[in-house]
Amino acid sequence: MELLSDEGFRFDGRRAAEFRKIQGRLGVFDHADGSAILQQGNTKVLAAVFGPREPMASQRGAVSQERCIVDVEYSRAAFASAERKRRARGDKKAQEISLSLKKTFEATILTTLYPRSAISIFVEVLQADGGDYAVCVNAATLALIDAGIPIRDVCCAVSCGVAIKDNVAYSLLDLAYSEETARIPTIVATGMPKTGEMVFFEVESRLHMDYFRAHQCI
Amino acid sequence: MLSVEQLSRQIADICPEDHLKSFLQRDVRPDGRSLDELRPLVLAKNVAPTADSSAMIRLGNTKVICGITAETIKPAAATPKDGSFSVNFEFSSVCSPNAKAGPPNEVAQTMSIFLDGILKQVFQTNQLCIEPDLLAWTLFIDVYCLEDDGNVTDAAMMSVISSLRDLKLPEITIDEETAKPLVNLEKQSPVDLKMFPVSTTYGEFSGILLLDPTARETELGSSPITVVCSEKGALLCFNRSGGSPLSQEQVAAAIENSKRRSSTIYDQYFA
Numbered sequence: 001m002e003l004l005s006d007e008g009f010r011f012d013g014r015r016a017a018e019f020r021k022i023q024g025r026l027g028v029f030d031h032a033d034g035s036a037i038l039q040q041g042n043t044k045v046l047a048a049v050f051g052p053r054e055p056m057a058s059q060r061g062a063v064s065q066e067r068c069i070v071d072v073e074y075s076r077a078a079f080a081s082a083e084r085k086r087r088a089r090g091d092k093k094a095q096e097i098s099l100s101l102k103k104t105f106e107a108t109i110l111t112t113l114y115p116r117s118a119i120s121i122f123v124e125v126l127q128a129d130g131g132d133y134a135v136c137v138n139a140a141t142l143a144l145i146d147a148g149i150p151i152r153d154v155c156c157a158v159s160c161g162v163a164i165k166d167n168v169a170y171s172l173l174d175l176a177y178s179e180e181t182a183r184i185p186t187i188v189a190t191g192m193p194k195t196g197e198m199v200f201f202e203v204e205s206r207l208h209m210d211y212f213r214a215h216q217c218i
Numbered sequence: 219m220l221s222v223e224q225l226s227r228q229i230a231d232i233c234p235e236d237h238l239k240s241f242l243q244r245d246v247r248p249d250g251r252s253l254d255e256l257r258p259l260v261l262a263k264n265v266a267p268t269a270d271s272s273a274m275i276r277l278g279n280t281k282v283i284c285g286i287t288a289e290t291i292k293p294a295a296a297t298p299k300d301g302s303f304s305v306n307f308e309f310s311s312v313c314s315p316n317a318k319a320g321p322p323n324e325v326a327q328t329m330s331i332f333l334d335g336i337l338k339q340v341f342q343t344n345q346l347c348i349e350p351d352l353l354a355w356t357l358f359i360d361v362y363c364l365e366d367d368g369n370v371t372d373a374a375m376m377s378v379i380s381s382l383r384d385l386k387l388p389e390i391t392i393d394e395e396t397a398k399p400l401v402n403l404e405k406q407s408p409v410d411l412k413m414f415p416v417s418t419t420y421g422e423f424s425g426i427l428l429l430d431p432t433a434r435e436t437e438l439g440s441s442p443i444t445v446v447c448s449e450k451g452a453l454l455c456f457n458r459s460g461g462s463p464l465s466q467e468q469v470a471a472a473i474e475n476s477k478r479r480s481s482t483i484y485d486q487y488f489a
Binding site: 032046047048073077079086122123127128129 | 265266267268269272279281283285286287289306310311312358360362364365366367
């Protein structure tokens, strides 16, 4: 599959730096303090936020006098991907993603305002068509805004691939599933737009440093 | 200065039983419904295009989503002419603030067994056979409760039946020479349901039956009653697990209402 045509179009007709259609709604759940549903292209994620509230018995050990506990749980519907995959809740992949999300939001939420409390963020992927992690971060941020929890800045994430055409590196933003599986170097970056700070950055493939520097603008 | 609504909600939190009783004395419920009135029901089809068929039900604030994925397997040795299906119900982590990672809890497992039991009565697995002893379909029915405001049972049952009704399986023939399966995506046919079960749940509070209970009504009462009837009035399931005793008249009335409701729901959504 050709990632970038000669005219500069991707497989779904987008330009290299073009995002998929973004649709979202806040306040979709009655019982959660904040909730959001976010869809980027065909990737659909639900996020719900509970808190600040009293920590549960299982969290008592982590209660801090200076800040609140941020607890994130990520799960994915069995029918979310094209091939059905039923993962038990709390399996390794889910735990790894939950941990990265937790670290991201610990840095985003002004935790010192709520000592001895807990904020729980739950994320459920209903449809996975690429860029799942980034959409999870974005959906969770929207849910936090809906809950009215003070945050340092709006935390946004994007998945990006590097396509090399005629020795020039192009960033393909907001990857779809077929682009993610095309074995190109992919970067997932989470940052805060106003301050320009990066919160989370992950590259899981080999990428030449020359091409990396060209992508600092993400 | 508090509004009447805010005051009412605070009283509901402080003395919930008295709050509910005061409404029931006037034959109405806190959300304005009569004792046998349903909350607004919304059925949305094909909400998860990655599944082979899907449906989402919104019953008031209760939201349940079901997705069915069909895969092919070799039939079990004991039943060479049968396919299979498995129902998996879970409360999604967004559903409850006290969600814990790990296997589904007992309420979820009970629900899976309940849905499975009903499906066994209305759905024959021999229609899932492609080639005896060689290839058959297996259906994975995944149901997730996204928000629980009471009566997840009825919503779950309806989401499963709606998804099953919309499911279309492509025709598969076995090539005689190569013994390999040939999939014909042009020809897709629906599965056959012997009956359309509709579940009707009543909450029970101080001997009064409340149709389609909210979460608050369920937790204040003793255990709910679930009656499952087909659209033609066949009784498929009557479930009451403990709770305060009911009179025979109440049981008979509940079953009669459920039969009527089943045919109404069928005419409205599945006919």
